[in-house]
Amino acid sequence: MISMLKIAQPRLDATERVADKTVAFAEIDSTHAQARRMIEAGDIAHDDERGISISVIAADSQTNGLARFGRPWISNPGHSFTMSFVAVIPRTIAEDELVNGWLSMIAGLSTLDALEGTLDACGAHSFYPDCGFKLKWPNDVYCHGLKLGGTFTEPVPLPDDDVSVAVVFSIGINLMMPADRLPTSQATSLQMHFAPLPPIETLRDMIASRLVESLRTRLEAFVEMPIVQSSRLRSEMRHVCWMMGRDVEAQLIDGSEVRGTVVALNDDASISVRLESGDMQDLLASEVSVLA
Numbered sequence: 619m620i621s622m623l624k625i626a627q628p629r630l631d632a633t634e635r636v637a638d639k640t641v642a643f644a645e646i647d648s649t650h651a652q653a654r655r656m657i658e659a660g661d662i663a664h665d666d667e668r669g670i671s672i673s674v675i676a677a678d679s680q681t682n683g684l685a686r687f688g689r690p691w692i693s694n695p696g697h698s699f700t701m702s703f704v705a706v707i708p709r710t711i712a713e714d715e716l717v718n719g720w721l722s723m724i725a726g727l728s729t730l731d732a733l734e735g736t737l738d739a740c741g742a743h744s745f746y747p748d749c750g751f752k753l754k755w756p757n758d759v760y761c762h763g764l765k766l767g768g769t770f771t772e773p774v775p776l777p778d779d780d781v782s783v784a785v786v787f788s789i790g791i792n793l794m795m796p797a798d799r800l801p802t803s804q805a806t807s808l809q810m811h812f813a814p815l816p817p818i819e820t821l822r823d824m825i826a827s828r829l830v831e832s833l834r835t836r837l838e839a840f841v842e843m844p845i846v847q848s849s850r851l852r853s854e855m856r857h858v859c860w861m862m863g864r865d866v867e868a869q870l871i872d873g874s875e876v877r878g879t880v881v882a883l884n885d886d887a888s889i890s891v892r893l894e895s896g897d898m899q900d901l902l903a904s905e906v907s908v909l910a
């Protein structure tokens with residue numbers, strides 16, 4: 619059946635009330651690319667006096683959606699959540715390799731906070747008894763063992779600012795995707811697992827407003843005490859990390875491959891993999907392009 623769904627600018631009333639700036643497009647190339655352009659133009663919210671400022675860039679349709687490492691992201695107008703959230707944080711934290719790996723984990727954990735809070739508020743129940751959300755390190759959101767969405771976290775320099783950087787947290791979630799529109803057999807969509815759900819407009823706004831609040835709370839704590847928070851995030855991740863104890867094949871950005879079992883999530887948000895030889899190898903999110 620041909621879908622006659624009209625592309626429409628998302629309505630984000632609740633999100634506008636909690637975010638410092640919200641812009642919504644019916645169609646754009648990519649909200650992530652738009653976030654980069656707005657940062658370069660000095661067109662995002664940034665007020666150090668008021669804690670962490672969050673700007674939201676939303677679209678119904680993306681013509682060139684981006685995933686990590688330049689891969690494409692497939693979404694569907696009227697069926698998907700495609701938004702980018704920009705926060706300004708101290709450069710010292712964004713550049714500190716001992717802690718900056720946690721920024722991607724914060725994107726994932728905030729996405730779970732927003733999904734769980736939204737489902738609770740809707741009184742939605744799962745069709746399956748063991749249907750919880752998990753994070754597949756470093757950036758996939760999983761539901762019932764299938765990919766529900768993904769996050770893409772990127773620091774972008776602010777013009778004429780040596781003290782702060784903008785971090786773009788881009789999030790794509792399949793909300794109402796029909797099964798035959800899903801990009802792979804390993805993908806899923808929220809309506810296939812939970813009911814009742816409100817119309818897509820309301821659902822997107824509920825998730826986005828909760829994402830703003832969770833990102834702000836988590837980032838404020840992280841910026842204030844990065845080492846303490848890293849250790850707290852590490853404990854929190856243990857409960858939702860889908861990779862722990864699993865056999866994986868990682869393709870690294872240098873073209874090499876690593877095969878083994880994930881045995882630990884470390885203090886710097888890297889994972890430790892026990893190789894078939896018995897040796898251990900640590901992998902940072904920034905060096906892994908695909909983890910299967």
Ligand SMILES: O=C(O)CCCC[C@@H]1SC[C@@H]2NC(=O)N[C@@H]21
Pocket residue numbers: 647648649650651680682683684685686691699700701702757758767768769770788789790791
């Ligand atoms: O799985 C991944 O590698 C991350 C996917 C992130 C996709 C989202 S959709 C909204 C935002 N805009 C983009 O162009 N990409 C992200």
